Amino acid sequence: MRPTIVFHIFRKDLIETLRDRRTVVMAFVVPALVYPLLFTLLGSVATDKRGELERTRARVAAWGPVPEATLKAVEQQARADVVDRRDQPPAEPEAEARRLVASKRVHLVLLTPAGATGPSIPIRVLADSTDVDSDAMARRVSRALADHDAELLRQRMTALGQDAASARPLDVREEDLADAARRGASFAAALLPYLLLVLVATSGFYAALDLTAGEKERGTLQTLLTAPVRSVEIVAGKYLAVLTLTLAATVCNLGSIALALARGTAAMETGARFSLGLSSAGAIFVTVIPAALLIVALLMAIGVLARSYREGQSYLMPILLLVMLAGFASFLPGAELTPGSALVPLLNVTLLVHDLLVGKAGGRQIFVVWAVSLAWAVLGILLAARVFQTEQVLLSGEKPWRDVFSPRARSGRGLTPGNALAFAAVLLVLTFYGSALFERRTSVAALILGSQLGFFLLPSLAWCRLFRAPLAETLQLRWPSPRGWLATVLLAAGGWSVGAVVWEQLLRFPGARAYSDWLGELLGKHGQLGLGAALVLVALLPAVAEEVTFRGVVLAGLRRSGSRWIAVVGSALVFGLFHINPYHVLAASLIGLLLGWVALESGSIVPGVLIHLVNNGAQVLLDRMPGLAGQMRSSMAVALALASTAAGAWLVRGSRRKDPEPVEPAPVSLAAPRT
Amino acid sequence: MIEARGLSKRYGEVVAASEVSFTVGRGEVVGLLGPNGAGKTTVLRMLAGVLTPTAGEVRIAGHGTEGEAFELKRALGFLTGDTALYQRLTPREVLRYFGRLHEIPEAALAARVEALVARFRLSEFADRPCGKLSAGQKQRANIARAFVHDPPALILDEPTTALDVVTGRFLLEAFREARAAGKAILFSTHVLGDAEVLCDRVVLLHRGQVLDQGTVGEVCARAGARTLTDAFLARVGDEVAA
Numbered sequence: 001m002r003p004t005i006v007f008h009i010f011r012k013d014l015i016e017t018l019r020d021r022r023t024v025v026m027a028f029v030v031p032a033l034v035y036p037l038l039f040t041l042l043g044s045v046a047t048d049k050r051g052e053l054e055r056t057r058a059r060v061a062a063w064g065p066v067p068e069a070t071l072k073a074v075e076q077q078a079r080a081d082v083v084d085r086r087d088q089p090p091a092e093p094e095a096e097a098r099r100l101v102a103s104k105r106v107h108l109v110l111l112t113p114a115g116a117t118g119p120s121i122p123i124r125v126l127a128d129s130t131d132v133d134s135d136a137m138a139r140r141v142s143r144a145l146a147d148h149d150a151e152l153l154r155q156r157m158t159a160l161g162q163d164a165a166s167a168r169p170l171d172v173r174e175e176d177l178a179d180a181a182r183r184g185a186s187f188a189a190a191l192l193p194y195l196l197l198v199l200v201a202t203s204g205f206y207a208a209l210d211l212t213a214g215e216k217e218r219g220t221l222q223t224l225l226t227a228p229v230r231s232v233e234i235v236a237g238k239y240l241a242v243l244t245l246t247l248a249a250t251v252c253n254l255g256s257i258a259l260a261l262a263r264g265t266a267a268m269e270t271g272a273r274f275s276l277g278l279s280s281a282g283a284i285f286v287t288v289i290p291a292a293l294l295i296v297a298l299l300m301a302i303g304v305l306a307r308s309y310r311e312g313q314s315y316l317m318p319i320l321l322l323v324m325l326a327g328f329a330s331f332l333p334g335a336e337l338t339p340g341s342a343l344v345p346l347l348n349v350t351l352l353v354h355d356l357l358v359g360k361a362g363g364r365q366i367f368v369v370w371a372v373s374l375a376w377a378v379l380g381i382l383l384a385a386r387v388f389q390t391e392q393v394l395l396s397g398e399k400p401w402r403d404v405f406s407p408r409a410r411s412g413r414g415l416t417p418g419n420a421l422a423f424a425a426v427l428l429v430l431t432f433y434g435s436a437l438f439e440r441r442t443s444v445a446a447l448i449l450g451s452q453l454g455f456f457l458l459p460s461l462a463w464c465r466l467f468r469a470p471l472a473e474t475l476q477l478r479w480p481s482p483r484g485w486l487a488t489v490l491l492a493a494g495g496w497s498v499g500a501v502v503w504e505q506l507l508r509f510p511g512a513r514a515y516s517d518w519l520g521e522l523l524g525k526h527g528q529l530g531l532g533a534a535l536v537l538v539a540l541l542p543a544v545a546e547e548v549t550f551r552g553v554v555l556a557g558l559r560r561s562g563s564r565w566i567a568v569v570g571s572a573l574v575f576g577l578f579h580i581n582p583y584h585v586l587a588a589s590l591i592g593l594l595l596g597w598v599a600l601e602s603g604s605i606v607p608g609v610l611i612h613l614v615n616n617g618a619q620v621l622l623d624r625m626p627g628l629a630g631q632m633r634s635s636m637a638v639a640l641a642l643a644s645t646a647a648g649a650w651l652v653r654g655s656r657r658k659d660p661e662p663v664e665p666a667p668v669s670l671a672a673p674r675t
Numbered sequence: 676m677i678e679a680r681g682l683s684k685r686y687g688e689v690v691a692a693s694e695v696s697f698t699v700g701r702g703e704v705v706g707l708l709g710p711n712g713a714g715k716t717t718v719l720r721m722l723a724g725v726l727t728p729t730a731g732e733v734r735i736a737g738h739g740t741e742g743e744a745f746e747l748k749r750a751l752g753f754l755t756g757d758t759a760l761y762q763r764l765t766p767r768e769v770l771r772y773f774g775r776l777h778e779i780p781e782a783a784l785a786a787r788v789e790a791l792v793a794r795f796r797l798s799e800f801a802d803r804p805c806g807k808l809s810a811g812q813k814q815r816a817n818i819a820r821a822f823v824h825d826p827p828a829l830i831l832d833e834p835t836t837a838l839d840v841v842t843g844r845f846l847l848e849a850f851r852e853a854r855a856a857g858k859a860i861l862f863s864t865h866v867l868g869d870a871e872v873l874c875d876r877v878v879l880l881h882r883g884q885v886l887d888q889g890t891v892g893e894v895c896a897r898a899g900a901r902t903l904t905d906a907f908l909a910r911v912g913d914e915v916a917a
Contacts, residue, residue, distance in 0.1 A: 008775045012764070019763040019804075219759030223820075225725045227776040228748040 009237025023206040027249040039260035058137040063089040064112035078144035097126040107137035189357035193350040194327035201323040203249035208299035213312030235388040290373030291349040297380030345376040375425035420557020457545040475552035480604040487652035488607035494644030496618040539617035550575040551599040568596040603656030676859030682731035691717040692883040706870035707863040709880035752821035755832035762806030766816035777824040791819040811842035
């Protein structure tokens with residue numbers, strides 16, 4: 001894949017889309033206008049209504065022997081007028097009350113059954129809770145009645161020479177711990193996740209449709225296919241264009257929604273207030289990104305199956321409905337982010353945004369949802385890429401999905417970049433949930449053994465078999481050249497020390513030291529593992545299993561992109577991502593860059609295994625030999641390590657043996673080039 | 676320069692093209708003629724590397740689709756009724772875009788675009804969105820797009836259909852000029868009069884198979900007809916009518 005060609009396609013598609021009034025209006029203008037207008041209107045209506053209710057006197061009917069003193073208290077305290085006074089209640093008081101309330105002649109009826117006497121007079125308040133006016137006035141009158149009741153009790157107790165307080169052994173008052181900001185956040189947490197997801201989907205909807213089905217209908221997709229471009233470059237350029245528009249629209253509209261919600265909650269009677277800080281907005285936006293990656297991939301993959309814009313609208317509507325369904329979860333009272341719900345795409349983002357708004361989510365939840373969503377997004381992007389490589393789809397053939405999903409179309413020998421990313425996505429999900437399972441029930445030794453064998457080594461071998469990738473070629477199972485051996489020795493000798501220095505620097509950042517201490521407790525001399533077990537489990541096993549996975553399967557797939565940079569950087573990032581903690585992710589990615597480059601240059605898996613082994617082994621030993629660790633931090637030792645690493649890196653360049661076959665790029669359909 | 680060797684394309688049980696073979700030499704214009712549904716578009720798409728043949732081989736300037744598709748596409752200018760222009764881009768932007776996809780250096784591309792704007796008389800509307808152009812203006816811009824990377828071979832499907840006489844004549848003159856410059860041109864058309872005056876040789880395609888090929892005179896002689904239209908009707912007319 002050539003980045004410049006992808007950029008040209010991306011730029012052209014972005015310009016063309018921005019010149020399409022329909023897309024711009026639907027993605028930017030409509031949401032930017034609709035949300036503020038909607039909330040301003042609702043807020044204004046609510047404020048007006050509240051004011052009107054406060055100014056209006058309650059119209060009350062009093063039927064039966066309701067005490068006059070009570071009616072007088074209601075008139076004074078609830079600002080009410082008794083407009084319908086009957087000594088005898090009607091035969092069917094509920095029906096009559098309903099009729100009067102519906103006709104707006106009264107807001108409520110106070111009903112005391114005929115003949116009611118004694119120290120306790122029953123009074124029923126008949127009101128219609130579905131009528132806003134009736135409901136509000138009933139609450140006002142009920143409060144007045146409660147106050148009058150308390151006053152009567154006080155008078156009676158005083159007349160009996162008793163303290164009025166003794167009649168209330170418990171003085172119960174309900175108080176809301178949530179302040180106005182939290183009430184506002186709670187309201188926003190129900191609404192905002194849904195709005196955000198729908199916003200992402202609708203923002204990308206028209207752009208995706210225009211650049212897929214729209215282009216097919218207008219005949220420009222075939223024009224593009226006559227140029228020397230790969231289908232994967234076309235899908236990448238188009239995908240980036242739609243994603244850029246979607247995220248831009250999301251940012252614009254997130255601000256507009258936040259503003260609208262702030263005004264909307266200000267008008268709420270509950271006294272709730274909502275304001276979205278920059279950090280919260282940033283966290284929400286970051287959370288929405290993987291959802292956008294997935295939604296855009298699905299819109300592109302499905303959109304291109306359609307032969308016309310109109311057909312595309314029908315095809316894409318179910319995706320919109322799915323997104324809305326996932327967004328509805330924020331309205332459900334019991335919905336929570338759990339390990340199970342975190343696995344469900346889009347639903348996990350809804351619940352995370354909800355939890356972020358009410359202050360229940362932290363960095364760990366964000367990372368988990370991000371990682372899981374990213375895995376889903378990768379699968380979605382691969383589906384889009386797969387669809388774009390199908391002749392029948394691009395040329396508007398009949399029943400194109402048959403070609404997309406047919407086993408014959410999928411068959412092929414060896415790994416591809418998309419295949420490698422799919423493998424990484426599958427491993428990520430497997431590792432996350434598998435680790436959670438192991439953590440609860442097993443020892444550290446079993447956890448490491450199980451994860452290295454069960455999540456890395458065995459799945460890697462199974463993946464190669466599944467996709468008929470020859471093991472020796474895929475994993476580069478060959479000895480390095482003599483120069484490669486020398487480079488390996490130098491890199492192994494110096495690399496671990498350079499890595500330790502980098503790690504020391506990272507420990508300066510907040511939270512890194514705590515993580516390092518936790519790792520030390522788990523794997524170090526105070527942990528459960530003896531020295532021998534630690535060397536095998538922490539050094540040897542990961543050196544083999546992780547090299548087979550990341551410098552074997554993942555690198556093999558990515559290097560068939562035709563770009564060495566994509567292969568090395570991509571495999572390093574994937575390797576880093578599996579270390580979960582942000583500092584460890586950074587450190588592992590840096591080591592991954594070196595290991596990936598060494599694997600490519602040496603043409604062998606062996607140097608990577610040895611460098612990895614020495615690096616991890618050194619950490620185990622240093623933890624148990626503090627004196628040695630101090631010596632290794634001396635300027636001279638660090639300088640020697642740097643020199644050794646630099647010399648090794650220089651020597652390993654082009655040290656690949658001449659005999660291996662040259663690496664071919666991934667086969668691409670539509671007669672795309674194989675250069 | 677353009678070679679089709681036993682090209683076949685099947686969609687399940689449907690045979691869209693079967694064993695189609697012909698060549699177009701340097702400085703030669705060959706007409707690919709056939710009724711609707713004859714398989715012309717399928718053959719042209721296979722030649723352009725847009726469609727993968729079920730069997731057979733394509734060579735454009737010596738390059739095949741297997742492993743050399745980039746070289747093949749760089750050597751070919753392709754225009755069919757299905758290769759439309761971007762409605763919201765201007766002809767100048769379209770030319771620049773395709774020039775960049777062909778990896779022409781920016782400085783050379785600017786000069787090349789201006790040369791094409793002048794050659795195909797696009798200057799009046801070169802900065803107007805393609806969606807607002809007339810059919811003739813669009814076709815001139817589209818042909819300029821096929822010429823942007825100065826390919827040695829051209830495949831032009833119905834380039835003069837639905838154009839006014841002036842524009843049609845102008846384009847035929849441009850194709851003659853390209854032939855004189857040594858380019859190989861495969862020319863598909865329903866306007867048999869155009870084929871008669873422009874083509875050095877013709878290939879008659881029917882139901883995915885080559886019925887006949889040769890110079891216009893040879894094809895007419897074999898069909899016992901005086902004109903290409905009569906020869907065409909003599910070979911396929913009865914079946915089409917049926």
